[in-house]
Amino acid sequence: MTIDGRQILHDIKLQIDEKQIVTLIGPNGAGKTTLVKIVLGLLAPTTGNVSLRKNLRIGYMPQRLHVDNSMPISVQKFLHLAVRAKVELIEQVLKEVKASHLLHSQLHSLSGGELQRVLLARSLIQDPELLVLDEPVQGVDINGQAELYALFASIRDRHQCGILMVSHDLHLVMSATDEVICLNQHVCCHGHPEQVSNDPAYLELFGKKQAESLAVYAHHHNHSHALDGEVVDGEVLDDKPAGHKHG
């Protein structure tokens, strides 16, 4: 993929299966957003091809929505615009993202976290088979981030959809994903979160220190122990690799 004569992405292979959460991570300028735009069909790749299942319903949650203060619009009207959705459907998707109380709020009065939930609700209106989330937790506080990641997992379970997520954040995202793709103009490494976090290419990209703090963090949040000491996988992580370190 070349833009303005600059190569942004090369040698990309990306596959998203049903019910799989795939996370793209990488530094600024790694081409994450470009790749997402290619998947969404907003940009055509200069070489190579994208094959999507026929009539694939895609839900898209953009990085941010800037609503000009001069525009008065309620959450209900905003969600209605998607596909002229009916009120019942709007109430249902809002309930799903735990934001039912926002139905009659004005869009520009919402907080960052509330707006993200409303955007998520909109992406659910067409009952997507593939959900594309571009930095979905940006501008949300740490508690809110954890809630949002839990929400993505429950949406994946309910809608049986694949999720492609872009993230800056190295910590929380690892615990909430099936496959991580570490991107820096090409695929540096990919695999299950724990494999990736030990991959030399990954360590080089993010620096050992940050990667280590991540490994520790991942350990804490990847599984929990039952009273008898048995490892109990978190609800999000049903197919984690067996190998994990105990601190």
Place this chain on the structure above:
Amino acid sequence: MVKCWMINLPGISMADFILRALAAGILVALIAGPLGCFVVWRRMAYFGDTLAHSALLGISFGILIDINLQLAIILACLAIALLLVRMENRHHLATDTILGILAHSSLAFGLVILSFTDVNIDLMSYLFGDLLTVTTQDLIWIAAGVIGALILLGIFWNQLLTITLHQELAQVEGLNTGRIRLLLMLLIATVIALSMKVVGMLLITSLMIIPPASARNFANSPEKMALSASLIGCLAVCGGLLASFYLDTPSGPSIVVSAAVLFMLSSVLNKK
């Protein structure tokens, strides 16, 4: 008897031209309000102004090649709009710089070209409008244009809102965003061409900006804002024409002044 007839004729025709002026003004205000909402929401005020400036280029060409002036204005506005998109992609200049270049050079080109034609036109009436000289034929043009534009705006209302909120989201949801943006430009160009006679090219943007800005104070939905903007625009036209009639002030500027007064009123009312 003959004397009586002579006296009555100016009376009748005066009532006529006031009515025509009122009808033309109200028609234009009806479409300028809702369309102006998009200009406000999308922060296109300067864009509208640029198109209005290019209207004079349209008039010059229209006179030069002898075609309908309204059509010539629409064509010139569209040409400038497309040129803008091209320049935005080509040059590393901020949009407002490009708009400034286009606005003033198209105005200047228009004036220079006009000097080559031997037609003696009343420049002031194009710059500031001349509502009281609206003919029945003008009125038919305006009515047809306004009704057409209102129908298009109604049909594409939700789609226009969607691309205004988030263009890429709209695209992913299956809208042809390029086509809808072109439609918006076409509508703005049409309204500019239609309002030339009402307020003139230097004041056209105000008719699209001030009523929506006043309406924003009261509205809680896009539709209410659009509807209120139409109403406020109509009030401004009525007020301006009344002032023009009784105080003998120029009609176009009087309409804009009355719109500005309504805006101030709405701000004051909103604070209470």
